[in-house]
Amino acid sequence: MHTLTSPRYLKNLLARHGFQFSKSLGQNFLIDENILKKIIRGAKLSPGDIVLEIGPGVGTLTTALADLAAKVIAVEIDNSLKPILEETLEGLDNVEVIYEDILRLNLDELIQGRLFNRPFKVIANLPYYITTPIIMRFLEKGCSYVSLTVMIQKEVAARMTARPGSKEYGALSVVVQYYTLPRVICKVPASVFIPPPKVDSTVITLEKRSKPAVDVDNPAHFFQVTKAVFAQRRKTLPNTLIAAHITDLDKAALNEKLISLGIDPRRRGETLTLEELASISNHI
Ligand code: SAM
Numbered sequence: 001m002h003t004l005t006s007p008r009y010l011k012n013l014l015a016r017h018g019f020q021f022s023k024s025l026g027q028n029f030l031i032d033e034n035i036l037k038k039i040i041r042g043a044k045l046s047p048g049d050i051v052l053e054i055g056p057g058v059g060t061l062t063t064a065l066a067d068l069a070a071k072v073i074a075v076e077i078d079n080s081l082k083p084i085l086e087e088t089l090e091g092l093d094n095v096e097v098i099y100e101d102i103l104r105l106n107l108d109e110l111i112q113g114r115l116f117n118r119p120f121k122v123i124a125n126l127p128y129y130i131t132t133p134i135i136m137r138f139l140e141k142g143c144s145y146v147s148l149t150v151m152i153q154k155e156v157a158a159r160m161t162a163r164p165g166s167k168e169y170g171a172l173s174v175v176v177q178y179y180t181l182p183r184v185i186c187k188v189p190a191s192v193f194i195p196p197p198k199v200d201s202t203v204i205t206l207e208k209r210s211k212p213a214v215d216v217d218n219p220a221h222f223f224q225v226t227k228a229v230f231a232q233r234r235k236t237l238p239n240t241l242i243a244a245h246i247t248d249l250d251k252a253a254l255n256e257k258l259i260s261l262g263i264d265p266r267r268r269g270e271t272l273t274l275e276e277l278a279s280i281s282n283h284i
Pocket of ligand 1 (some may be wrong): 026100130
């Protein structure tokens with residue numbers, strides 16, 4: 001048994017170091033060996049891999065990652081975890097911890113310097129309010145990440161993997177699916193953490209596509225169209241596009257154009273596939 005997932009061992013470790021949990025840093029530490037294994041399996045690690053772990057906590061995942069990968073760079077904001085991590089990671093010479101806020105860290109410097117500009121896999125279990133911004137940073141950067149395996153609120157995972165027409169389908173689904181292939185790894189009940197958070201989670205892996213899911217002439221315009229379509233869910237498609245100043249065409253011309261693209265103008269935006277959104281973005 002992995003000792004750090006033993007509640008008794010963990011509580012004792014934290015007490016010995018006089019550690020105080022910070023709610024605002026989302027400090028909920030994993031105590032379930034099974035979930036740990038699923039996260040690792042989901043990330044499909046191989047011995048040559050370089051891993052960027054964000055939010056190692058007491059090092060529960062970190063120690064398991066160090067066993068399987070060539071190198072682990074962990075970024076932890078909380079300096080008070082330093083003495084604990086020094087104890088739990090002792091002797092693991094392929095692990096390096098950077099004590100910084102991932103949101104303030106210069107990712108380019110990190111990628112070029114510590115990650116040697118080589119492909120790397122990201123693994124993160126972070127406070128929910130920063131997980132989506134962090135994911136977006138990697139996706140939009142187009143850097144050499146291979147995959148992102150993250151624990152997120154289950155509702156957010158449902159949005160990332162949603163299909164057109166479902167109530168969860170939105171701009172986030174389109175952006176995530178444009179850049180990556182999202183795959184749900186497992187559901188995670190709140191009871192597998194100390195202390196238990198208020199919500200249940202899902203572990204999801206976003207595997208970077210070798211090229212975006214659809215061909216768009218101008219990605220910024222494609223995302224602008226996407227945003228407009230989902231911001232005005234109750235309007236019909238032509239009204240949405242006109243209201244968002246996406247087009248100079250009047251309604252009649254726009255209707256005709258949509259029909260020529262094989263899109264019924266009476267469709268609601270939230271039923272449009274990535275291909276259809278790309279087609280609108282490229283031709284309107
Ligand atoms: N990975 C550990 C586990 O599964 O038990 C800890 C997960 S805990 C939910 C989140 C961790 O992220 C905490 O250790 C917290 O201090 C750290 N963290 C929070 N905000 C951070 C930030 N902006 N940059 C880096 N680490 C952060």
